Each structure stands twice: as structure tokens, then as C-alpha cells.
Amino acid sequence: MQRRRLRVWLVICMVGIMVLVARLAQIQLISTESFSKYGINLLEGSVSQRTQEMVIDNGRGNFLDRSGKPLIYERIPVLILFPFLNYLEWPVEEVASAIGVSEREILESIEGADGPIAFGNPEPYLLSEREMTAINELKIPGVFAVERKYPLSNTQAEQLIGITGENSKLLEERYGEKEFSARTLVGLSGLEESFDEFLVGEGKSKLVYHVDGIGSPLFGINVKYSEPANPFYPINIKTTIDKDLQERAENLVDKHQIENGGLVLLDIESNNILAMVSRPHLNRKNPFGDLGVENQMLKQHIPGSVFKTVVAAAAIDHGLTLPSRTFNCNENIYGKEDPNFQHGELNFTQSFAKSCNRTFADLAKELKAKDAKIIEDYAAKLSLTGSVGWTGTVFHTEKFRQLPDEDFGRVFKNEEARDDNNYVALSAIGQHEVRVTPLAIANMMATIARGGGKQMVRAVESVEYQNGSKVFGFDENKLPGDSISPFTAQKLQKLLREVVVDEEGTGRWFKELPYSVAGKSGTAETGIMKDEKQNHNKWFAGYFPYENPKYALVTVNLGVHSDEGGINPLFADMVKEVYTFDQEN
Template identity: 60%
Template structure:
């Protein structure tokens, strides 16, 4: 009996031994770098447990403004201290004198440290080049002066740039043929994701110090540097953003109380984004909380009277812009007395300047009778639909898009609407299903300013190697499709200027600005209500200086009550700022 029991016990222990041996083989030989369903890198974890590491550069490529200044990070020379110093005897007074702080401040920081750190974090003490040389000349183990990469606390254009995150499944899916550390950060939104393949880190630079279980030095006091030695990588992208203009734009958007909306500013000559602001802003503590990650400048919005610009273009080309014809601008589009506006009889130009709904509803219906597709054709000619962000062939990517989150805009959603006079009348004043992104509206203004030439909008101008050499330049690409004639564009420009100079024009607010402005206002009913009151989208879109156009600007305030504004003073302050900036440059 006892022999059978012993045999069963022996058999049981042999099974356990074989299971453990198999598990050991799995860990040591088969899956040391991707263990379990969580794909844990046991080699990395093993090294991490017996070392103290300080990452000085995560290895990801930089995102730069048009002048080459980093938009997301800054490199600072800082004092690095290792926690084993708390148990060592070292000349702290020399270090304190070198960096200009009290000895006790350094000792307290070391005492509280559990990992290597930069003195003063999260606002690290920045050292001069002479201080760096002095610190390193002391050759104190565990004390270093190095250049370290820090995230900017006042980063701007957050929705355009996007956010990063760790996602092992997505990392493997995105880069199946590349051996990247499982904790590599990848782009989740914005330029970070569209340019992720360029920016993604191959490895990081760090200081590594091997320690025992108590945190004491394991192999003497030598700190090892592991880092990037390739002079070409990581590559960076140079955006078209002007950091000085961007910062001012963000301050002005907040100053004028834009809670949902923002602005977008284009350089007309290169058709590039100089500044873009979207509110609400990204929540730094939790980017996925709320709607801050959504770039509203790339999302289609109800346009309101801004769309009258496209109707006007069609009217000009089809000979419906005669000034001898008068429209009753004291009536609504269905012929009833207007309870708000009593403009009387107006011609075509005055109707545009004062944004008469009855005029453009009537013109839209007449154009529909000529061809039901006319409004959509002219929306496309003015780049309001179809998408305007830069796209094209880059390296092996046939249809690369700089702004993949951009929506395309529309006028109608069905043939029924396209052929219904009531729908067409409402569409003619930018209501019903008429949508466009603020980016597309800004590009419409730039298109008119260029005499009808349609171009793609760039957010990035170059990809550069680490040493600054240019890897790739994004050319100024034309947009496909028909465009306005130069004559029609010129007449549209005159109408847009009349909006500002006409004493009753909806843009008279801008008549005394340092730059001559041409533009169009818009107030759209959204169909959404708050506290029983209708919400509106408020717009002003234009370009300046009128006679020598340089900038196209759109300001927009979304889902606000009818009496709320913000877009006009915001537009005016941006024009004034750009004029002053030009004066300083000259």
C-alpha cells in the first residue's frame, strides 16, 4: 500500500517538476522578451530591478515650428543626482557653490529621492555652460551635469500636434517588422500619429547605475551612458506654425471667452497654417477626458452666411449680379415681414455687405433652376468641400495625409434636398445641411485672395534629420478640380471688402484696423438649444491686407446664444497684432 502511495507521490512531484522546468524554458528561452498575454519583456524588467535609470532623452523625434524651435519639448542643462549619495560622503558644498543653491536644499532633495533626478524638478534648475563644465570637472560619483529633454509646461497647438500614449497591441500592429521596446510611446492623435513612423523612438538615451537590493552600488561607482549614436535619427518634422503668433493667438482666444471654437490663420503665399487654436483645450492630466483632443478647426460646422460667398460667385458667373435688380431685405426668405432686419430694397452688392437672407435665398433658387448641382460645384471651386489638407505621395506611401482627421464638408445630403426649393433657399444662406471646416473656410478666403488658385494647406513643411539636414520637403500642391476665374475672384474680393467699408456692412467693425480687411460674417442656427434658447455658430472669415493679401483668418464661436459674440474682437485683435509684428520686423 505504502509503495503505491509513494509511487503516486513520486509521479505527482515529477509532473510538478516537469511543469516548472517547462515554465523555466518558456521564460528563459522562448518568451524572455514577450512573456504572458501582457507581453512583458523579462530582460528589461530584470535590468530595471537591479539598476537605477534616468532617461535624458526618450528618443522620439521633435516637432518644430517654422523657425526650428521645438514646440513640445526643451533641452536644458541640469544637475543630475543619484539617490545613493544619501549614504555616501561627497563634497556637497562644492556642488552647491557651483550651481548657486544652499547645501541643505541639495541634501534634502537627495534624502527624499528614490531614483535619479534633476535638481529642482518639476521646474529644474537650468545651468550655464560654465556651470556644466565646473560640475563635471569635480568628477563626483553620482553627480552629473547633462542636457536633458523636458516636456514644455506651456506647450501650444495641442490638438494640431496631438498626444502620445503606450499601447502594446497597436505598437505591434503598426510596426510588425521593427524591434521596438514594448513601452515605446506612439502617436494617438494629430501630427503625432500622422507622422508617427518618422518620429517613433528606436531607443532612448539614459544614465544607468547598477545597484543591489538596498540601492547601494553594485559595481563600484561607475555610471553607464546608453543612448543614440546615429547622427541622422531620430528625424524631426518642421511645422509651418509660427510659435510667437501661435502663443498670442491662444491668449487672445481665451481673452475673448471662446469656450468652444477658436481660430485658424493661413499664410496666403505658401498656403500654410501659421496658427491654429481649438477650444476646449486638451486636459493635460487626462487627455481623453472631455472633448479637448478634438481639433474643431478640422471638423465640419454649420456655416451660416459665410456660404453666401459661394452663392455670390455662382451669381456672378451666371449674370445674376446686376445692380439694377432690387431685393426686399425687410422680408424673410419665405416672404414674411422680417422682425429683426428692416433694410428695405437693396441691390446685389449691398445685399452681400448687409448679409440679406432674402437676396441669397432667391438667388439660390434661381441657380437651382439652371442646374441643381451649381451650389455644390461652386462650393468645390472655393475648396469648401472635399478636404484641403496636404496629401500626396511621400516615400512609399501613395496617399499620405498630413491632417487625416480633417472632415470634408457638404451642401446637400440627398437629391430630394437638391431639388427642393425650400431646402435650396435655406442652403443658399448656409443653413440646413451646409457644412465646412474652419480650415476650409480659411482656404476659401486664401483662394479668393490668390485670384481663384486653389492649393492644399500645409501644416508641415519639412522632415529633417537629427543633424538638421532636410530629408523631405512638402511641395506647395494644387488642389484638383475646377477653380474660379480670376475675374470672378476679383469681383468676390470687392464684395468682401464692401462688407467692411459699407457703413451698414456686417464687417464695419474692422474699417479702422491697421490692415485693410476683406471678409464675411456668419451667424448660423445650429438646431441645438440650451435653457430653451437657440444656440448659434458665430463666424468671421476674411483676408488682409486687401490690396496685397498676406493672411487669411477665420474666427469662430460655436454653440453660443444669439447675443454672444467674441469673433469680431478676436479677429480685430489678431489683425492688429500681426500689423504690429510686421512693424517690429521692419
């Protein structure tokens, strides 16, 4: 009986030892870089216990504006101090003298520190070039003057640029064949996502020293500087954004209390995005928990009367806009008395300026009688139904998209709607199933201002090495497909200008601006009720100066009541800001 018990205990002990050996093998040999369901890197953890380090650069690439100003990170010259200085005699008075602070301030900054610090935290003390040279010439162990990369406190174009995060599964999916730390940042949205292959870190630059169990130097007080072997990295993405214009746009959108919406400003000649603002603000603590991570300027929305520009183009080309023809603008699209608008008999030009619904409903039905796909064809000619962001071949990627978050627009959702006169009438005034993005509307205005030529919209000019040399440049590309003729574009230009100069035009508020404006308003019912009132999308889209077009601008306020949230003041103020910017530059 005793022998049997001994054998049982022996078996249990052997099994236990084997389990322990297997566990140790897993920890020490097998799962060293991805331990447990959380993917913990045990090698990194072991090293971190034996070292203290100060990361100088996280290794991920940066975004620049069109003149080279940083948009995400900036390099700040700072004083780095290591905590082992607390146990040494060192010439603190010389460092204090070099930067013009008291010895006490320096000593107090590292007192009780459990790792290296940047002097002046939380706001680091900025060193001059002379101060950096003076400190480094002292050659004091544990004292360094370096340029450290910090995130900008006031990030611009946050949804356009996007966010990053640690995601080991996504990292493996994208770069399975490459060796990256599991904590490497990857792009999750916006340009951070589309340009991730260029931006992903080659490794951190850091100051490191080794410590024992109580934090004392293990191999003396030598601090090593570690950096990636390739001096050309990290990469910079040079965007088309103008930081000054972007900042002015951000301030104006907030000033006018746009909670859901924003604006797009394009350079007409290059078709580059100069500024793009989306609200609500991005919540970096919970980016995917609300709408903040979505770039509303790239999402499809109901456009309202802005879409009448498409119907106008088709009507011009198909001979439906005779000067002698008039429309009863006391009636709605169904031929009944309109309780809100009594414009009387209007010709085509007056109808566009005053945004008469009846006129464009009638024209759309006449166009449908000729060809049910005419309106969709013209929406495509004005680039409202496809992608307008830059697309092309970049190295091994054939269909590289600068703006992967961009929605496609549409006019009709199905054949039934296309063949129904009531749905056609609603679609003509930008209602029912019509959906477009603010970027596409801005591009439509730029296309008309250029005389009909369609171009892809660029958000990025080039990818550059650290020394400024170009890795890849994004040329100006034409959008595929048919476009409107110069004659039609000229007619539309005059119509858009009439919206502003007509005494009762929907854009008459813009008469006195420093730049002459042409454009179109839009107010769309969303079908969503709030506080027992119908919500609306409010738009104004246009270009300026009218005589010599340079800028296309779209402003939009989404989901507001009809008697609040007007968008005209934002459009007007942005035109003024652009004018001031041009005078200053």
C-alpha cells in the same frame, strides 16, 4: 490501497512539477517580452530591478516652429546627481561653488532619493554653459551636467500637434517587423500620428548604473551613458506654426472665453498655417473622454452666411447679379415678412454686405433651375468640399496626409435635398446639411485674396535630422480641380470689402483696425437647444490687408446663444496682434 494513493499523489506531483516547469519556461524563455494579457516586458522589468537610470532623452522626435523654436520639448542644462553619493566622500563643496548654491542644498536634494535626480526638482536648476563645463571637468562619479529633454509647460497648438501614448498593439500593427520596446510612445492623433514613422524613438539616451538588492553599487560607481547608435536621431518636424503668433492667438481665444471653437490664421502667399487654436482644451489625463482631443478647426460645422460667398461666386459667373436688379429684403427665404430684419429693397452688393437671406435663397433657386449641381461645383472650386491639407507622395507612402483628422465638407446629403427648392434655399444661407471646416473656410478666403489660385494648406515645412539637414521637404502644391477665375475672385474681393465699409454691413466693426479687412460673417442655427434657447455657430472669416493681402483669418464660436458669444471682438483683436507682430519683426 496505499499503492494506489501513492500513484495518485505521484501523478499529481508530476503534473504540478510539469505546470511549474511550463510556467518557468513561459516566464524565462517564451513570454519574456510580452507576459500576461497586459504585455509586460519581463526582460525590461528584470533589468530595471538591477539598475537605476536617469533618462536624458526619450528618443521621440520633436516639433519645431517655422524658425526652429521647440513646440513640445525643450533641452534644459541641468545637474544630475546619483543617490550612491550619500555613501561616499565626495567634493560637494566644489560642485556647490561651481553653481553658486550651498552644500546643504545639494546634500538635502539626494537625501533619501531612491534614484538619480535633477537638482532643483520639481523645477530643475538651469546651468549656464560655464557652469556645465566646470562641473564636468571635476569628473566626480555620479555628478553630471547634461542637457535633458523636458516637456514644455505651456504647450502650443496641442490638438494640431496631437498626443502620444503607450500602445503595444498599435506599435506592432505599424512596425511589426521592427524591434521596439513595448513601452515605446506612438502617435495617437494630429501630427504626432501622421508623422509617427519619422518620430518613433530609436531608443532612449540615459545615464545608468547597476545596483544590488539594497541599492548599493553592484559593479563599482561607474555610471554608463547609453544612447542610440545613430547621431542623426531623434528627428525634428519643422512646422509652419509661428510660436509667437500661436501664443498670442491662444491667449486671445481664452481671453474671449471661447469654450468650443477657435481660430485659424494662414499666410496667403505660402498657404501655411501660422496659428491654429482649438477649444475645448485638451485633457491629457483623459484625452478621448471629451471633445478636447478633436481639432475643431478640422471638423465640419454649419457655416451660416459665410457660405453665401459660394452662391455669390456662382451668381456672378451665371449673369444673375445685374446692378439694376433688387431683392425684397424685408422677406425671409420663404417670401414671408421677416420679423428680425427689415432691410428694404437691396441690390446684390448691398444684399451681400447686409447678409440678406432672401437674396441668396432666390439666387440659389435660379442657379438650381440652370443646373442642380452648380452650387456644389462652386463649393468645390472654392475648396470647401474636399480635403485642403497637404497630400502627396512621401517616400513609400503615395497618399500621405499631413492632417489625417481633417473632415471633408458637403453641401447636400442626398439627391432629394438637391432637387428640393426649400432645401436649396436653406443651403444657400449655409443651413440644412451644409457642413464645412474652419480650415477650408480660411483656405477659401486665401484663394479669393490670391485671385483664384487654389493651394494645399501646409502644417509642416520639412522633416529634419538633429543637425538641421533635410530628410524631406514639403513643396507648395496646387489643389486639384477647377478654380474660380481671376475676374470672379476680383468681384468677390470687392463684395467682401463692402461687408466692412458699408455703414450697415455685418463687418462694420472692423473699419478702424490697423489693417484694412475684407470678410464675411455667419450665424448658423445648429438645431440644438440649450436652456430653452436655440444654439448658434458664430463665424467671421476674412483676409487682410485688403490692398496687399498677407493673412487669411477665421474665428468661430460654436454652440452659443444668439445674444452671447460674439466672435467679432476675437477677430478684431487677432488682427491687432498680427499688426503688432509685423511692426516688431
